Amino acid sequence: MLRLLDKIDSPADLKGLTQQELKQLASEIRGELVAIVSANGGHLASNLGVVELTIALHRVFDSPRDKIIWDVGHQSYVHKLLTGRRQRFASLRQYGGLSGFTCRSESQHDPFGAGHASTSVSAALGMAIARDLSGDNYHVVAVIGDGAITGGMALEALNQVGHLDSRLIVVLNDNGMSISPTVGALAKLLSKVRFDRRYHRAKETGRRILTALPLGGRLWQASQKVKSRFKGLILPIMVWEELGFTYMGPIDGHNIHELEIALTQARDYRLRPTFVHVITTKGKGYLPAEGDTVYFHGVPPESVSTKVIPTYSEVFAQTVLRLARENPRLVVVTPAMPEGNCLSIVDAEFPQRVFDVGICEQHAVTFAAGLATQGFIPVVAIYSTFLQRAFDQVIHDVCLQDLPVVFAIDRGGIVGEDGKTHQGAFDISYLTLIPNLIVSAPKDENELQHLLYTAVKSDHPMAIRYPRNPGLGVKLDTELHSIPIGKGEMVRYGEDVAILAIGATVAPSLEAAQELTSNGIEATVVNARFAKPLDSELIIRLGSRIKRIVTVEENALSGGFGSSVVKLLEQSAIYDIQVKSIGIPDEFVEQGAQVALRSKYGLDAKGIVQQVLTLFPNLDSSSLLMVKGRLKERRPFKNNSPPIPDIEGGHRG
Ligand SMILES: Cc1ncc(C[n+]2csc(CCOP(=O)(O)OP(=O)(O)O)c2C)c(N)n1
Numbered sequence: 001m002l003r004l005l006d007k008i009d010s011p012a013d014l015k016g017l018t019q020q021e022l023k024q025l026a027s028e029i030r031g032e033l034v035a036i037v038s039a040n041g042g043h044l045a046s047n048l049g050v051v052e053l054t055i056a057l058h059r060v061f062d063s064p065r066d067k068i069i070w071d072v073g074h075q076s077y078v079h080k081l082l083t084g085r086r087q088r089f090a091s092l093r094q095y096g097g098l099s100g101f102t103c104r105s106e107s108q109h110d111p112f113g114a115g116h117a118s119t120s121v122s123a124a125l126g127m128a129i130a131r132d133l134s135g136d137n138y139h140v141v142a143v144i145g146d147g148a149i150t151g152g153m154a155l156e157a158l159n160q161v162g163h164l165d166s167r168l169i170v171v172l173n174d175n176g177m178s179i180s181p182t183v184g185a186l187a188k189l190l191s192k193v194r195f196d197r198r199y200h201r202a203k204e205t206g207r208r209i210l211t212a213l214p215l216g217g218r219l220w221q222a223s224q225k226v227k228s229r230f231k232g233l234i235l236p237i238m239v240w241e242e243l244g245f246t247y248m249g250p251i252d253g254h255n256i257h258e259l260e261i262a263l264t265q266a267r268d269y270r271l272r273p274t275f276v277h278v279i280t281t282k283g284k285g286y287l288p289a290e291g292d293t294v295y296f297h298g299v300p301p302e303s304v305s306t307k308v309i310p311t312y313s314e315v316f317a318q319t320v321l322r323l324a325r326e327n328p329r330l331v332v333v334t335p336a337m338p339e340g341n342c343l344s345i346v347d348a349e350f351p352q353r354v355f356d357v358g359i360c361e362q363h364a365v366t367f368a369a370g371l372a373t374q375g376f377i378p379v380v381a382i383y384s385t386f387l388q389r390a391f392d393q394v395i396h397d398v399c400l401q402d403l404p405v406v407f408a409i410d411r412g413g414i415v416g417e418d419g420k421t422h423q424g425a426f427d428i429s430y431l432t433l434i435p436n437l438i439v440s441a442p443k444d445e446n447e448l449q450h451l452l453y454t455a456v457k458s459d460h461p462m463a464i465r466y467p468r469n470p471g472l473g474v475k476l477d478t479e480l481h482s483i484p485i486g487k488g489e490m491v492r493y494g495e496d497v498a499i500l501a502i503g504a505t506v507a508p509s510l511e512a513a514q515e516l517t518s519n520g521i522e523a524t525v526v527n528a529r530f531a532k533p534l535d536s537e538l539i540i541r542l543g544s545r546i547k548r549i550v551t552v553e554e555n556a557l558s559g560g561f562g563s564s565v566v567k568l569l570e571q572s573a574i575y576d577i578q579v580k581s582i583g584i585p586d587e588f589v590e591q592g593a594q595v596a597l598r599s600k601y602g603l604d605a606k607g608i609v610q611q612v613l614t615l616f617p618n619l620d621s622s623s624l625l626m627v628k629g630r631l632k633e634r635r636p637f638k639n640n641s642p643p644i645p646d647i648e649g650g651h652r653g
Contacts, residue, residue, distance in 0.1 A: 003028045010084050011058035011109075022256050026051045029078055030285045032089065037077070040093045041301035041417055042100050045283035045293045046075040046145075049175050049253070053143070053278055054078040056259035057171070060267055061139055067111040067127050071120035071144035071154070073101030074298075075173070076110070083109035093301075093417040095592030101421055115421020116386065117359045118151025120144050121170060125161050128168040139267055141169045146190050147178025147336065150358040161273050162244025168273045169266045170245065173253065175282040178336050179297045184358050193237060193250050194279055240275045249277025254284060294339055301417065309473040312466040313410050315445040317342035319452045320379055320408075322480070324350050330456060331371055333357060334381045335364040341381040341410055361386050365393035365405070372403035377456055383411040384424025384465060391430060398461050399436040406455040407431075412441065412465030413504055413554030414584075414598060419591030424465070425584050428502070429559030431463050432532040438462040438485055439532040441503030445471030447529070453480035467504040467554070469594070488535035494522025497548040497612055500539065502528040502561045505552040505582075508598075511605035516612055523612065531561045536568055543574040548615045550580045554603055557583040582611050 004021060005028040007013060017025065029051050037044045055078075057068055063083065070076040080098060081089055085107060091097025102110040112123040124142035131138055148154060149172060161168055174190050176182060182190075240247040246269060251262045259278065266274040282297075283289030289296035310318075324330045324346060332350075334341055336359040347354040357364045361382065368378035387394070387409060398405045412424040431439045438460060442448040448466055455462035491506070492513050501509035506527045513523035524546060528535065531553075543549060549569075551562035562581030569577060582602050589597060598604045602611055613619075 005029060005032060005081065005086065008082055008086065011063055011082055014055060014059050014082065019257055022055055026055060026256070027285070029055075029081060032081060033077060034286055036089055036092055037299060039302045040090075041299055042077070042093055043074040043297060044286070044299050045177075045289045045296035047077040048286050048289055049280040049282045049284050050075050050143075050173060051078050051284070052254045052256045053171070053173060053259060053280065054082060056256050056263055057141065057143070058082050059256075060260055060263040061141060064108040064111070066139040067124070067141065068109070069112045069120045069124045069127075069140070069142045070102050070114065071142065071148045072117045073099075073103075073110075073114035075143075075145070076102045079109070080107075083107055093419070093591055095590060095596055097591070099419055099591060100417065101419070113421075115418070116389065117148040118144075118154040120148070121154050121157035121161065124168055124170070125157055125164070125166060128166045129164070132166065139169065140167075141171060143171045143173055145178070146172065146174040146176065146187060147182045147359055150178075150182065150184050150186050150360065152360055152362055158243055158245075165244060165272060167270060169263075169276060170273065171263075171276045171278055172249075173278055173280055174250070175280045175293075177282045177293050177297075178359060179340070180294055180336075180338055180356070182358070183336075183356050187358075189239065193277065237277070240277075245273050245275035246271070247275050247277065249275075249279075251276065251278045253278040253280035297339075309470040310445065311342070311470045312445055312448055312468075313340065313342045315448055315471060315476065316381070316408055316410070316452065316466070317345055319449045319480070320381075321346045321349060323452065323456050324353060327377065327456065329376045330379065331355065331376050332379050332381060333364050333368045333371075335359060335361045335386065337381070337383065337386075337410075340383065341408070343381060361389035362393050365390040366397045368405045369393070369397040369401070369403050372398070372405050373401075377404055377406065379406040379408055379452075379456070381408045381410065383422075384409050384413075384427040385411065385415075385422045387427060388430065394431070394437070394461075395434050399434045402436045402460060404459050405461050406452070407461070407463040408452070409463055409465040411468045413467045414589060414594050414601075414603070415468050416594040416597070417591050420588040423584075423589040424468075425554075425556050425589055427463070427465050428531045428553060428555040428561055432561075432564060433559065436461055437532065438530065439465075440530050441465045441528075443489075443491075443501075443503065443506035443527040443529070444474045446474045446476050447483075447527075449476060449480055450483050451529075454482045454485070457482055458485065465503065469504070472507055483529065486530050486533035486535055488529050488538050489527045490524060490538065491527050492523065492525040494524050495546055496521045496523060497550060497615060498524040498526065498542045498546040499550045499552060499608065499612070500526045500528055500542075500561075500565060501552040502531055504554055505603060505608075508603065508605040509552050509608055512608035512612065515605060515609050519609075519613075521612065521616065528561065531564060534564055534568055536572075539565060539568055540572050540574065543569050543572070543577055547577050548580075548612075549577060550582065550608070550612055550615070552582045552603070552608060554598075555583055556586070557581055558586055578615055580611050580615060582608060 004025045033047050088098050093100040101115040103113045120142035124140045128140040237247050248262050252258050266276050282293040331353045333355045368380045371378045415422050440451050442451050451464045499509045509525050513525050516523050551565050553561040
C-alpha cells in the first residue's frame with residue numbers, strides 16, 4: 001500500500017494534509033528513518049526528535065523561497081525526505097549518495113551547508129541582512145539545538161542579531177542533550193524551563209481556556225499577552241527578551257498543531273527577531289533510541305562488525321587514565337565529545353579532572369592554555385576536523401607561549417561516511433606550520449601509548465594524531481617509555497626505494513614493501529613518527545643513498561608531511577633524487593567507506609605499490625617479475641656499497 005510519505009515530493013504536498021494525516025506521516029517518517037539509518041549508519045536519535053518540528057516548519061514556511069537553516073545539519077534527514085530527496089534516501093551517507101548533513105549542491109532547499117556546529121544563526125543573519133539590503137521579504141529561520149547554541153559562534157551571532165534587530169527567527173530545538181547531556185550555565189537555565197512544574201500546570205489550565213477561544217480573536221490575543229507576562233514571571237526566559245528577541249514558548253515539539261501556531265506567529269511578527277523555544281524528546285517514537293540517546297545519536301552502519309580489537313580512541317583513554325593516576329596535575333578537556341573520545345572511564349575515576357566544555361573548541365584550547373600556565377598538564381581530546389575551529393588559539397594562546405598542552409587528535413585522516421565536513425585531512429598541514437609545536441602520529445596503538453607518555457613529559461605543546469579505526473591489534477606494552485622527539489624508526493631496509501610513511505600509513509607501506517619484494521624491488525620503510533620536527537638526520541642519510549623516495553600520509557599533500565620532506569631534501573642540497581608523495585590531493589574528500597576512499601587516493605598497499613612502480617618507468621610489473629634475478633645489477637646501490645650505519649630499529653623487514 002502506498003504510504004502518505006510516498007506522495008510527498010515537495011513541501012507543497014504537505015499543505016493539504018489533515019492533522020490526523022500528519023500524525024500518520026510522522027509515524028511513516030520514523031519508520032523510514034529507523035530502516036535506512038540502521039543500514040547506513042547516521043544520526044538517528046536527533047532526527048527522530050525533529051519529525052513534527054520539520055513537518056510544521058515546512059507547512060508554515062515556503063521553502064526554498066523562505067530559508068530554513070539547520071545547525072550542524074545532522075538532524076536534516078526528515079527535511080531531506082520532505083524536500084524531494086525521498087527516492088534517494090536509501091543512499092544516505094554512501095559514496096555518491098545523499099550527504100548526512102545539509103549541502104547546498106544537493107538541493108535548493110539547503111540554503112547553507114553544515115556539518116560543524118553553531119553556524120546557523122550567523123548564516124541566517126547574513127541571509128536576513130542580504131534580504132533587507134536587496135529589498136526582498138522572504139523569511140529566514142535558523143533551527144539550532146541546545147547543544148549547538150552553547151557554541152561561541154552561536155552566542156556571537158545572537159549578540160549581533162539583537163543589536164541589528166533584523167527580522168529573523170531562531171528556533172531552539174531543546175532536548176536537553178548534546179551528544180551527551182548538554183553542559184554549562186545556559187543548559188541549566190534551559191532545563192529550568194523544561195522542568196518547571198508550576199509553569200506546566202499553569203500552562204495546561206491556560207491551554208484549556210485558550211482552546212475555548214476563537215484563534216486570533218481579540219480575547220485570544222489578550223490572553224496571549226497575559227500568558228506571556230505570567231510566563232516571564234516564573235520562567236527564566238527574560239534573558240532572550242533582554243537579548244532583543246521576542247520569546248515564544250516553551251512549545252511541545254511533538255504537537256504539530258501547537259508548533260504551527262507558534263511558527264505562524266513568529267513568521268507574521270515583523271517587529272523584532274523572534275526566538276521560538278521548542279521542547280523535544282531526542283529519539284522520540286523509537287524506544288531503544290529514547291532510552292539511550294547517547295548511543296543512538298550516531299549509530300554505525302549495519303555492515304560494521306562488532307570489533308574485538310580496541311580502537312585508537314579506547315587505547316588513548318586507557319593510557320590517559322594510567323597517566324592521570326600517576327600525575328595528579330594531568331587534566332583532560334573535551335569539547336562535547338566525551339563519548340567519541342571514550343573518556344567515560346577517566347571521568348568515572350577523576351570527575352574533577354575531566355572537563356566537558358560544550359561545543360566550544362576555541363574555548364577548550366585557551367582554557368587548557370590557562371591551566372597549563374599554572375603547572376597543570378592539559379590533554380585536549382579533540383577530533384582533527386573540529387580542531388580547525390581553534391587554529392588561532394593553538395597558535396596564539398598555546399604555542400606562542402610554548403605552553404605544555406597535549407593535543408590528542410582523534411579521527412586524523414579519512415573518517416568515512418560523515419564526508420567532506422568531517423574528514424581529518426588537514427591537521428598535519430595546519431599544525432606543522434606553527435613554531436614550538438611538536439606534531440606526531442603513531443604507527444599503531446602501542447606507539448600511541450608511548451607518544452602520549454612522551455607528550456605529557458615533554459614540557460612543550462605536542463600534538464598526536466591518530467585515526468578513527470580500531471588499532472592494528474598489536475600487543476600493548478605494560479611499561480610506557482619516552483620516544484626521542486623528532487626520531488623516526490626504520491622498520492625495513494632495502495636499497496631501491498625508501499618509503500617514508502607517517503601514522504596509519506606505515507602498516508600499508510610495509511605491506512606494499514613486501515609486495516614489491518616479490519617484484520624484485522627492495523624497499524626501505526620508515527615510520528616517521530614525527531611530522532615536526534622531522535628526523536632530518538635519517539631522511540638526509542637515506543636521501544643521500546637511495547635515489548627514489550616515496551612519502552605516504554593520510555593528510556592533504558599541500559603543506560603535509562611529504563612537502564616537509566621535499567623541503568628538507570632541497571635545503572640539504574639533495575637534488576639528484578626522485579620523490580613521489582602520496583596523500584590527499586587538493587580537494588574535499590567525499591563521503592564513503594574508509595576502505596574505498598583509501599583505495600581511491602592510493603593510500604592502501606596496492607596504491608602504494610602502484611606509485612612506487614612509477615619510479616621504475618622502464619619496468620612494468622610483469623617484466624619486473626621476469627627480470628627479478630637480473631635487477632640486482634641495475635640497482636643504483638650495489639651490494640658492495642656500505643650499509644647505512646646506526647639506524648634505529650634496524651632491518652626488521
Ligand atoms: C564544531 C563541532 N563540534 C562538535 C561536533 C560534533 N557534534 C555533532 S552533533 C553534536 C551535538 C549537537 O547537539 P544539539 O545541537 O543539541 O543537537 P541534537 O543532536 O541534540 O538534536 C555534536 C557535539 C560538531 N558537529 N561540530
